[in-house]
Amino acid sequence: xxxxxSMPAMKLGKLYEKRFVYEAILRSLLPxxxxxxxxxxxxxxxxxxxxxxxxxxxxxxxxxxxxxxxxVKLRVFxxxxxxxxxxxxxx
Numbered sequence: 202x203x204x205x206x207s208m209p210a211m212k213l214g215k216l217y218e219k220r221f222v223y224e225a226i227l228r229s230l231l232p233x234x235x236x237x238x239x240x241x242x243x244x245x246x247x248x249x250x251x252x253x254x255x256x257x258x259x260x261x262x263x264x265x266x267x268x269x270x271x272x273v274k275l276r277v278f279x280x281x282x283x284x285x286x287x288x289x290x291x292x
Contacts, residue, residue, distance in 0.1 A: 202229050206274040213276055226275060233261075234268040238277065247281055 205213065205226065216222050227235060240256075241248065250269075257265040272278040 202226060202271075202275065206271075206276075210276065217276075226277065230271065231264070231268055233264050234272055237268060237272065241278075250280075 205216070205222075208216065227238065230238070237253070253269065254265070269278065273280060
């Protein structure tokens with residue numbers, strides 16, 4: 202998935218038009234990243250990064266950061282102004 206994460210946004214956007222790409226990426230993610238995706242599917246508005254951090258127990262901070270960084274690199278989560286995280290609208 203590093204190859205996918207390193208693609209330019211325009212190419213990645215075209216790639217994400219295919220459902221099987223989403224499925225492949227979802228399967229490749231760590232369990233915590235998958236959990237975040239499933240939780241965010243229920244939310245229509247951007248979520249503050251601070252709120253996401255509140256979902257995490259103190260012993261899971263490093264796993265949280267790895268999961269969020271991966272989702273941002275793959276552009277599944279999009280960072281917007283004021284440290285909000287928004288899931289791609291086309292998922």
